[in-house]
Each structure stands twice: as structure tokens, then as C-alpha cells.
Amino acid sequence: MKQKDIFVAFFRSSILGYGGGPSTIPLIYKEVVETYKWMKDEEFSDVLAIGNMLPGPINTKLSGYIGYRIGGILGMINAVLATILPTIILMILLLTTLTSFKDIKWVNGMKESIVPVVGVMLGVLTWQFYKSSKSGLKTPTIIIHLIVGLILIQFLHIHPGIIIACLLLFAVFQPVKTSSSTSKTDKGEA
């Protein structure tokens, strides 16, 4: 019975949530804290904060961990599959159908018209990330990061993975100033 509840909770929160994992967090909260009362409000916030400390998709970290807490290994697998499986199957079915008609002229028109839509979606995502980066860094620091990052990636063709790995190392090993809350010299990309 518990496994069925786990499946229903995570299936529902995933299938009703649009716009990628982060936007489904309120729906997961609703299921876990309000509907099934598996966790208290404060505990959920802690789990969310901890999930955000690690890389990768947040949705599967949350569902996997919460599933594990309530239903063990089986609960974990159950919760993750309920979160991701239905949409992966839909995705493969729809896209392989679309590409199997790719030589028909009007299907090509459809594919061409979708690219500007993707451009806008990516642009909105860029803006959202820019706004959320303001919570951790000051604006001049962000601008330096942006300029240096752009030069390294676009003009010097440095693999973005290397840049991110350097930034992560810098974040861990840079001394923490006890007097001021945040440090000013963050030119981590150099």
C-alpha cells in the first residue's frame, strides 16, 4: 500500500509539473508534506537545501531520497521511476514519430518553425539563471564572471567542464573570511 502511495505521489507531482524539475518542487511539497504527511515542513526544506548542494537534476534527488526514507531501496526505485519513466516514454515515442517523417516538406517546415521557439525558451532560462545568480554574488562580480567566461568558452574554446571544475575547486578552497560575509575577489575563472 505504501509503495502504491509513493508511486501515486511522485507520478502526480511529475506529470502535473511543467518547465523542468525545479518548477515541480512545490508539487512534491504538496504531496509529501500535505497529502501524505511523510515529512514535516522543516524537514522538507532541509532535504531540499541539501539536494541543492549536490549537482544534477533536483527532482530525482528529492523523489529518490524521500522514496528511500519511506520505503527503502524499493521505495527509492519506485519514486524515481514514477517521476521520470512516463515522460521519457512519451518523449521517445513523439520524437521518433516526428523524425520518421522528416523527408516530407511540411514536416520540415514544422521543424524549422520550432527553432525560434526554442531560442525564446533558452533566452528565458538564461535570464532566470542570471537573476538567481544575484542571490549569491554581487552584480560587478557576476559581470566579470560573464565576460571572462565568455572569452574562455567562445574565443579560447576551453571546455566548459574544465571551467566549472576550477570554479568548484575555488569555491571549496578559497579561505572563508570570518569578518565579512562574502569576499570581493571572486575572479575564479582566471
Added chain:
Amino acid sequence: MIIYWKLFLSFLITNLLGYGGGPATIPLIKNDVVNRHHWLTSQEFQEAFAMGNSLPGPIATKMAGYIGYKVAGPFGTVVAVIATVIPSLFLMILLMSILYKNRKSIRVKRMTSYVKPTIVVLLGLLTFESFSESIQEIGMLQVIFIALCTFMLMEKLKIHPAIIVFAALAYGAINL
């Protein structure tokens, strides 16, 4: 066999570097899958992203599932999705008590905030690429028209992305 290993490594590394949830991994996945391994063309990646955005649920696993399938069939899906989900989930379960103690640590909080501007650069470049490729294909006027409509519908009128994608597909079928 080697293709599964490449898929696994590719999705493992992009997801371990993607701080800021699934969307942050999109430009990293594009870089690896399109520019480095040439598993998909830029156009195919954009189609997948558009479809992924019009379906519900997490974006990173949908992309991994589809790309894995395209590269190496159903087992490719399994490999790419496992590489996406398992490492960070296991880290979370195993390190819960250590992470819990450090959840207010400045160093840990810095990790996400230091990476974010670079993700902005990557997403910005991807946005630019989409528009410039599209302008070459269908011309400036069409791109501006479709982009403006999308922006108004999505951001101002808050229309569901699936409806916008369908409308754009219909427009393309008739007019392009």
C-alpha cells in the same frame, strides 16, 4: 559496448558539473552530445529540447532518455538515465548526515553561486546559436515574428508551453 561506456561517461560528467538542477545541465549536454560526440545535429537537439519542454516532468532525464535511445536503443536510454540520476542521488543518501551538518556552510553555498554565471554564459551562447541558425534557415522576418509571438504567449499571457509548441508546428506546416 564502447558506445554504452561513452554514453555513461558523457551523462555522468555533465550531470556532476551541472549545479542548479536539470536546466543547468542542458548547455553542457549540448556541448558534449552535439559538438564533441556528434551523436545529434544541432537541429535534432533543439527539436528534442522543444519536445522536452512541452512535456511535463524533469528535463534532464527526458533529454538523457531520448538521446540514449537515439544513440544506442532502449539499453542506451537505461544507461544515460542511470548516469543522470544515480550518482547524485546516491551521494545524497550516503552523505546525508555530513551534508546535513554542513547545510549552512559558506563553502558549500558558494559552489552553486560560483557556477551560475558560467551557466548563464553557456545558456546565452545556446540562445544566440539557436537564433542565428534559424535566421539562416528561414530568414530574419520569420524568426522575429515567431520569437515575438512565443515570448508574448509564454511570458505575458502564461500560455502552456505545449500549446505554443503545437501552434508553432502548425504555423511551420502551413507557412514554411
